[in-house]
Amino acid sequence: MMPRTLPAAAVALLLMPSLGAGRLTAQTVPPVATFKSSVDLVRVAAIVRDSKGRFVQHLTAQDFEVLDNGRSRPIADFQHELPGVSVALLFDVSGSMEGHLTQALETADYVLGALEPRDEAAVFTFDTRLNELAPFQRLLVLPDSMKKIIPFGETSLHDAIAQTASRAGRREGLRRAIVVFTDGVDNASHLKPSDASGIASQVDVPVYIVGLVASIDNPSEEMSTKSPEHSALTGPLSSLAGWTGGQVFLASTPMQRSTAARQIIDELRHQYLIAIEASGAPGWHPLEIRARNKDLVVRARSGYIAGQSRPMSE
Numbered sequence: 001m002m003p004r005t006l007p008a009a010a011v012a013l014l015l016m017p018s019l020g021a022g023r024l025t026a027q028t029v030p031p032v033a034t035f036k037s038s039v040d041l042v043r044v045a046a047i048v049r050d051s052k053g054r055f056v057q058h059l060t061a062q063d064f065e066v067l068d069n070g071r072s073r074p075i076a077d078f079q080h081e082l083p084g085v086s087v088a089l090l091f092d093v094s095g096s097m098e099g100h101l102t103q104a105l106e107t108a109d110y111v112l113g114a115l116e117p118r119d120e121a122a123v124f125t126f127d128t129r130l131n132e133l134a135p136f137q138r139l140l141v142l143p144d145s146m147k148k149i150i151p152f153g154e155t156s157l158h159d160a161i162a163q164t165a166s167r168a169g170r171r172e173g174l175r176r177a178i179v180v181f182t183d184g185v186d187n188a189s190h191l192k193p194s195d196a197s198g199i200a201s202q203v204d205v206p207v208y209i210v211g212l213v214a215s216i217d218n219p220s221e222e223m224s225t226k227s228p229e230h231s232a233l234t235g236p237l238s239s240l241a242g243w244t245g246g247q248v249f250l251a252s253t254p255m256q257r258s259t260a261a262r263q264i265i266d267e268l269r270h271q272y273l274i275a276i277e278a279s280g281a282p283g284w285h286p287l288e289i290r291a292r293n294k295d296l297v298v299r300a301r302s303g304y305i306a307g308q309s310r311p312m313s314e
Contacts, residue, residue, distance in 0.1 A: 169203025
């Protein structure tokens with residue numbers, strides 16, 4: 001389950017300029033974020049499928065029910081036609097990705113190939129630090145610098161997801177998401193998976209994780225020697241993605257990588273954007289978005305934090 005409140009260290013890390021900063025101690029007072037004083041709207045991106053897994057379109061606000069901490073809440077705003085997609089491509093370039101980076105670049109090419117002129121993408125890499133290689137823009141190909149990277153160092157995967165979410169969350173009026181290319185190893189993060197998912201959920205940025213693993217390490221493959229219980233990609237990271245309204249894709253073959261890229265962009269193009277007024281009660285608020293038609297399945301982020309909903313833009 002998600003924590004009822006996000007740890008102060010998690011919020012502080014979201015505001016740090018890089019992943020290389022030292023750990024917070026009891027004597028270190030994190031900077032205080034400034035938040036909007038007006039009534040905040042909690043925006044939730046939702047995907048709706050029927051019993052056969054097909055996208056459901058042309059629904060209206062009256063077709064949905066929103067439960068905030070178990071209580072029904074009125075929908076304050078509803079949108080389905082948004083101008084485009086904004087995708088943050090986040091590459092794990094730590095040492096454990098040696099042998100997988102080429103596959104990551106291939107999968108990212110599939111994602112970029114599915115974008116339209118109205119869409120945008122940005123490129124980030126990380127080991128224990130987050131680096132921006134290309135800002136949000138109309139992007140047709142990956143930067144040439146990606147081809148020169150040699151994977152090295154430890155991995156701060158959870159921290160990188162949280163910080164990238166804070167940047168992607170500023171892309172207003174678009175269908176936003178983070179697509180992470182990783183083998184799932186994390187050995188240097190300050191944040192737990194639940195902390196990272198809480199930050200991503202807070203700014204309503206679904207996290208899609210493309211797990212790049214060999215078939216023998218892919219729990220979904222018959223030849224796998226690794227059970228789902230012993231894979232980070234089917235355990236903590238799957239929960240992290242699910243809490244944000246995203247998903248994990250295990251990809252060991254070119255076909256699986258191509259399918260994952262296509263499905264991610266298809267989902268973004270079919271998002272409904274639902275908004276409610278934030279509760280006046282501070283703390284973690286579990287959310288449930290339901291379709292009134294019981295045969296439909298809705299996937300969306302799992303909650304929000306009242307009283308700290310959105311930092312003001314820098």
